[in-house]
Amino acid sequence: PQYASTGLDVWTMMNQVAASVNAVNLGQGFMSYPPREFIRRAAQEALVENTHNQYAPPRGHPGLLKQVGIHFANRLARPIDVSSELSIHAGANEALLSVFTAFLEHGKDQEVILMEPAFDQYTPNIIMAGGKPVYVPLRVQSGDKDPSKDVISSHDWKLDMSELEAAINENTRIIVVNTPHNPIGKVFSREELEQIGDIAARHNLLIIADEVYEHLTYGVDHISIATLPGMWERTVTVGSAGKMFGVTGWRVGWSVGPAELIQPTLSAHTRIVFTSNTPLQEGVASALKLAKENDFLSIQRQEYEHRRNRLMAIFDDVGLPYVVPDGAYYLLVNAAAIKIPSDYSFPDFIEERGPNFKLVYFFIKEFGVSGIPPTEFYSEPHRHLANDYIRFAFCKTDEGLDKAAKCLQSLK
Numbered sequence: 001p002q003y004a005s006t007g008l009d010v011w012t013m014m015n016q017v018a019a020s021v022n023a024v025n026l027g028q029g030f031m032s033y034p035p036r037e038f039i040r041r042a043a044q045e046a047l048v049e050n051t052h053n054q055y056a057p058p059r060g061h062p063g064l065l066k067q068v069g070i071h072f073a074n075r076l077a078r079p080i081d082v083s084s085e086l087s088i089h090a091g092a093n094e095a096l097l098s099v100f101t102a103f104l105e106h107g108k109d110q111e112v113i114l115m116e117p118a119f120d121q122y123t124p125n126i127i128m129a130g131g132k133p134v135y136v137p138l139r140v141q142s143g144d145k146d147p148s149k150d151v152i153s154s155h156d157w158k159l160d161m162s163e164l165e166a167a168i169n170e171n172t173r174i175i176v177v178n179t180p181h182n183p184i185g186k187v188f189s190r191e192e193l194e195q196i197g198d199i200a201a202r203h204n205l206l207i208i209a210d211e212v213y214e215h216l217t218y219g220v221d222h223i224s225i226a227t228l229p230g231m232w233e234r235t236v237t238v239g240s241a242g243k244m245f246g247v248t249g250w251r252v253g254w255s256v257g258p259a260e261l262i263q264p265t266l267s268a269h270t271r272i273v274f275t276s277n278t279p280l281q282e283g284v285a286s287a288l289k290l291a292k293e294n295d296f297l298s299i300q301r302q303e304y305e306h307r308r309n310r311l312m313a314i315f316d317d318v319g320l321p322y323v324v325p326d327g328a329y330y331l332l333v334n335a336a337a338i339k340i341p342s343d344y345s346f347p348d349f350i351e352e353r354g355p356n357f358k359l360v361y362f363f364i365k366e367f368g369v370s371g372i373p374p375t376e377f378y379s380e381p382h383r384h385l386a387n388d389y390i391r392f393a394f395c396k397t398d399e400g401l402d403k404a405a406k407c408l409q410s411l412k
């Protein structure tokens, strides 16, 4: 069986390595602080009355459909018919699996284009749905800046449009566009999205827009590809309450798009999980309503920007260059300067995963700060492009970041 022998996923593996030395965990992108009081209260209140304990309709709890509909009507500047153009999922991951399941057929060699680095869930989700992932790497074009010595911008990671087009053939069905991007923090520009959209239109492809970090951008605007002319018709946009409210354990996400695309997605969702949990859908509905009143999302954005700046300052201080993220909550640090002693011994589960896993393992053990090996986000032919990088998450408390700063002093 496909999943019988794959061993630990990277998240569990690196959490375990971090725990073994009690490291400051800047690995997996979960928040190390509690959600705001109003958000927790919204979930508590959903359970006070006995009204949210049974199945919600597969498409979603009506109260949440209404609020997410209002949210997207604003975001996408178009009316959203929540009875046909929206579906609630058990997290954005399940939304992605549902879209792939809806539009890929087993045994037909249908292909999905991913831009590398690509969030590690895409590949197994595509394979489970019967499709074949095809990878086009983002390539660093930083001019005379050397990424192993100089700070570069996430915008320096470019998609070569002719490389994208060359990857398309008669079996291609879908392009996945992740903006803001995990792990680079790149926010695709309007021009880039127009070029991708133009290619998708010429080859009649679907677009899956993974925009779970839509609210977290720093000094640039997030643009939904679905808002570009002619793109709504071919795009399913995926979002996440976990990312929006700092509640990644609630597992509430959504997909939005034209009825022709959401209907099959909903059918797949119905067969995968039937429906997402009702009380937390109600909790998210109330939180969305309150967030508008207290301007929560823009306050939260500023907090993340502060955390980003703090983590960048920590690496400035110890002299390791990084990629400045314009969005999301990850920092790719270039650790080429760190030399691992030749007699250093690694456990087999790290040794067999290559140089980048060794670098991250060594870093966690030696400096007590954990990250994620970004080579996990690559296919074999392009994996070497990330060998020098470690991904750190900054959805963490000031206290945690201060502790990381202390640990890293020994790098000086």
Ligand code: GLN
Residues within 6 Å of the ligand: 011, 027, 028, 029, 030, 121, 182, 393
């Ligand atoms: N999206 C989060 C990250 O990239 C968590 C991923 C996961 O746990 N599957 O860190």
